[in-house]
Amino acid sequence: MKARRYGILGTGALGGFYGARLQKAGLEVHYLLHRDYEQVKQHGLVVESVDGDFNLPVVHAYASPEEMPRCDVIVVALKTTQNELLPELIPPIVQPGGIVLVLQNGLGIEAEVAAIAPEAHILGGLCFLCSNKVGPGHIRHLDYGQIVLGEYWAGDVPAGITSRLEQVAEDFRQAGIPIQVEPDLLLARWRKLVWNIPYNGLSVVLDAQTDEMMANPMTRSLATHLMQEVVAAAAGYGRVIPAEFIGTMLTHTDNMKPYRTSMKIDYDEGRPMEIETMYGNPLRAAQQAGVSTPRIEMLYQQLSFLDKMRFNVRKMG
């Protein structure tokens, strides 16, 4: 069987890292770039990594999807705040019957992609990766890298472990990426939100790191309440997250090094925050299931306000 050809949308801290690892493992990888196009076209990719540094002096770099060949697997590694671009980016490059792998946070993205590429198969991946882009085409991988991978079926019906899922998992494993396959992608997404919803949003609203929020009984309790709302929302879709999982997440956060969340980093650096996929979509999903999640809603409203205000000129001191 012919090796799968990969196309990377969003060659940054995440897409650049995974794409480079796939290419290093011998797969054919094509990268769509925007600001870094000239640099990467000329000089390739540089990856500093806890797993070992490496360079890829020659890569297939493109400035527009029309120049790219059709690929078997499209990896969507943009920030979700750029997802309005997907209808232009995906259709020209996906092979008929090909795969779109969404490596993004939050909820509801696979359904959007399915509408854009109705003939493709959609996979979703939840990345536990700590990496930064430190310069054009230059990625620093600090820790972790695991992906929880599942297949999306319409209506969020659990897809089980398909052969398609296993093939993509195998490509990533050959590239040295730990992969956990998940028979129920929606359950995996809600489980990840149990951590993401409290800590990302509160870290922005309260200008706080994880250790500070855990040390204060008020915010510890609030984080717990937010987690309970996520668990209740998941239950509204028949996805059972056991109550012990909340305790596990709290202990896990207690044991983490003081951590600035990805949303806080986006906020501090003046980048748009992934509010709609991480808060808006879960909130609307909960509402549709008739589950009350007032704290998630309040955090969504607070974040939306802060996001808008950053780009406003203040009228008064």
Place this chain on the structure above:
Amino acid sequence: MKARRYGILGTGALGGFYGARLQKAGLEVHYLLHRDYEQVKQHGLVVESVDGDFNLPVVHAYASPEEMPRCDVIVVALKTTQNELLPELIPPIVQPGGIVLVLQNGLGIEAEVAAIAPEAHILGGLCFLCSNKVGPGHIRHLDYGQIVLGEYWAGDVPAGITSRLEQVAEDFRQAGIPIQVEPDLLLARWRKLVWNIPYNGLSVVLDAQTDEMMANPMTRSLATHLMQEVVAAAAGYGRVIPAEFIGTMLTHTDNMKPYRTSMKIDYDEGRPMEIETMYGNPLRAAQQAGVSTPRIEMLYQQLSFLDKMRFNVRKMG
């Protein structure tokens, strides 16, 4: 009948203003002071006011309650964050069978005062006053001044309009202060919280003025939801606030000049915030009545965290 003698606890922007007005109207007023004692003892009080400036070169000033004569009406005009001092301050100066008038924001204060001074009659007043202390013994009255005045009875039983209430109201009216007497103090307190709870807390958490919160649909909706929770909590105590009142408060806020709330001013100037009386007590009251107020709880938790963090040294950047 002998004119009532007044004792002012907390001679600042609020207590200094009302005390000076009572004295100017001919009543005998005694002022307890702390930091400003020497200045006021020597030079009296200076009031700049939209209603006309005046000086009181000679006032009865005291540095401790033990030196004060017993008074017929004790006016509690401290910030509620200093209420742990009340057991030392009130008993030495209140006349047997006298009155304690609590001019503070929030809920549950009259019951505390009743426990401290079991033989006194307790009145509560909600002040709509815009004034600042601009220097020792120097008050600048910018706008408004009305007080909504009610009598407290144990168990928050509505006291009606008592003769005691009317007498104190008459003293203030003689001093040119508009007074509205309220037969049900608890209802008046919950009504004031309908405005105070959303705007004070959110202005701190979101670093925002009223006009900014009203212009953004997300925070406008959040303020409305918070108001609905206050109305629901009041209903848990049989206090009916009509639904139209929320619309009235929103319109009123739309029509206000851009406004920095008193809690935001306290926060910005490094002073403790009145979190327990404005959020903690209403939240606990709602819980006791079996009314769910998750947004009030979340705001309480967020404010408590921010209050603590200001006085911490950050461990990390």
